Amino acid sequence: MPATPMRKQVEEYILDLQNRIVGAFEQLDPNSPPFRRDEWTRNEGGRGISCVFATPDDDKSVLEKAGVNISIVHGMLPPAAMKQMRAEHGSVPIGDSSMPFFAAGISLVVHPRNPHAPTVHANYRYFEITDLPAEGEKSAEDGTPAIGKLLAWWFGGGCDLTPSYLYEEDAVHFHHTIKAACDPHGAALYPEFKKWCDKYFFIPHRGESRGIGGIFFDDLCDKTHHVLPDSIERPRTPEDIFAFIKSTGDTFVPSYVPILETRMRTPFTPAHRRWQLLRRGRYVEFNLVYDRGTKFGLLTPSARIESVLMSLPETARWEYMTEVGTEEGSEEAKCLEVLRNPKEWV
C-alpha cells in the first residue's frame, strides 16, 4: 500500500488544526457564542470551511472579530498564471497549456477587543502542479479523479503579531515559542524567516511595519529557493518540510493564547481604544494595499470575498495628522518606535 499522498496528509492536518485552534479560543471565552462554521464548495473544484467569530451587538466577548479558514481547492492553472508564479517558484513548469493545480491552506486572523491584547495572523499552505493524467488512466476506486505526475510543489506560510501596546515580554514569548518550533528543522530557519517577515509586513507609505513580526516563508520545496541561499540548511524532502510546517502550525496556540489570556482583562480607557482603532486602520491599509493573498483574492472572479476580507477588523479609524502617538515617551510612541525599527526579540 502506497504512502498517503501529501495533498491528503495536508488536508487532514489543516482540518484538525482548524478544530484545535477554534476550540482553544472557544474554551478561553465560554460565555461568548461559539464560532460560526460555514462550509462552502467552489464551483470550479474544491471546498472550504470558514470558522468566524463576531458579536457585533455585544462588547463583552474576549474576541472582537476572528476567522480561522481552511480551503482545499483544485482546478486548471492557465499558462499566464504559471508564468507569473515562476518568479517566486522556480519549479513551476514552462509550457503553453493549462495544467492541473491543487492548493490547500489554513489562514487565520484574530482581533481581540482589549487594546492591550495583540492581533495575530497565521497562514500555512501547500501547492501542487501536476501533469494531465495519462490518456485512459482510470480514476481511483473511491471515485476521486486520477491525478497526473507531480511536476512542482511547495509549502509556504508564517505567523505574525500586531500589538497596539507593546509588552516586551509578549513579543519575546511569541518569538521564542516560534523559534523553538523552527530550530529542530534547521538553525538558520528562524533568523531567515524572521527577516523575511519584517520585510513582507512593511508598509512603505507609512514607513512602519504592520506589527512586531514573527516568521514568513514561501516556496519551500526540494529545489533551489528563490530567496534562501543554497548554503542554508533546511528541510528539503516533502516529509521533512511537512514536519516543519506541522511544528509551526502546532505552535500557534502556545505562541498566542497565553498572551491573550494575560491581556484580555486589562482595564482600558477610551484613549486606549482610540489608539487601537487607529492601529487597525494601518492593518486595513496593509491588507488592502499590499497583502498578496488579499490582492490575489480580490482579483480572482470566483473567490469567496467574505473569506478573503475576513481579515479586516470589525472597526478601524483614520484621523488626519493624528496627535496620538506623537507624545515622546508615551506608550503609543513606544509601540511606534518598534514598528519603525524592527528589533530582535530572541
Next chain:
Amino acid sequence: MPATPMRKQVEEYILDLQNRIVGAFEQLDPNSPPFRRDEWTRNEGGRGISCVFATPDDDKSVLEKAGVNISIVHGMLPPAAMKQMRAEHGSVPIGDSSMPFFAAGISLVVHPRNPHAPTVHANYRYFEITDLPAEGEKSAEDGTPAIGKLLAWWFGGGCDLTPSYLYEEDAVHFHHTIKAACDPHGAALYPEFKKWCDKYFFIPHRGESRGIGGIFFDDLCDKTHHVLPDSIERPRTPEDIFAFIKSTGDTFVPSYVPILETRMRTPFTPAHRRWQLLRRGRYVEFNLVYDRGTKFGLLTPSARIESVLMSLPETARWEYMTEVGTEEGSEEAKCLEVLRNPKEWV
C-alpha cells in the same frame, strides 16, 4: 500684454474655490471649530493647502471628517512615467529624457456624521508637460523660472455622491445640478461623463458601485480623446475646457450643501449608524484598492501621505457575512439595489 498662462489661471481658480467651499461648510455649522489649514511645500517643487475638518473627541458636529485640498506642483517627469501616461493621454510626447511637468488640482471628500446625509467627493485638475526651456532663456523678471514650450496638457475631474440611505430627491437634485452645469458646454457631456463615473466607481469584488455617481472625466484637451468618440461635441480650446471646469467646480456647493442641510439633523438610531459604518468600509475598499489617485499617491515616495489618505472616513466597519442590508424591502436594501444597478437620475 500676453493673456495670463493657463497654469496661473487654474491656480487662482482652485485657491478661490477652496476658500468658497470651506467657507460654505463653516457657515453651515457655526458652532463647530473651523477647518484646520495646513500649508505645505514640496521639496521637489510646488506647494499645497490642506483644509481639514475633524473633531475626534466630539460628536456634535455636522461633519465627521472632511478635507478640501489643493496642490500646485511641478518637477521632472521620467520617460517611464510618460510612457505609462500615454495610454490615457495620447498627447504625451514620446522620448527618452525627462520632461518638465506642472499639475494643479483641488480634491475634496466630505463625510458627514448623520447616516442620512451622503458622503461627497469632487476633484478637478490640470496637467501640463512642457519642453525644456531654450538654452540661455532667462527667467521671468518676477523670479519664476523660464517655462519651455507647452507640449501636452489636459483637464480631468468629476464629483460623485455616496449615500448610506437613498433619498431619491437628493440623487435627483445632485445629478440635475451637475447636468445643468455641463449642458451649456455640450449636450453629450453629462450623459457621457455620468456613464464614465458609474464605470470608474464600480467595486468589482463587491459587484456594486461606491455610490450613486455623478460625473467623471479625464484627458480633456484639444486632441483626440482616448474614450470619447470624435463625433461628440465638446469644448476643445483651453479656454472652453477651463470654462467647463469652472462651471462644474462652481456647482459643487449648490449640488451638495442643500442636501446636507436637509439631512444633517435627521434623527437616527444605532442601527442607522452601523449601516453607515459598513458602507464606509466599502468606501475604504474602493479608495485603497482601486482609486487611481490614491494608488498613485501611495506609490509616490515624496507624496504627502496625510493628504493622500485624507479621503478615508474617520471610522469604518467590516462584518463577516453581515445580515444588515439583506432584508428585502428595508431602507438598507433599497440603497444596495441602486448601487448594484446604477440608474439614470435626470
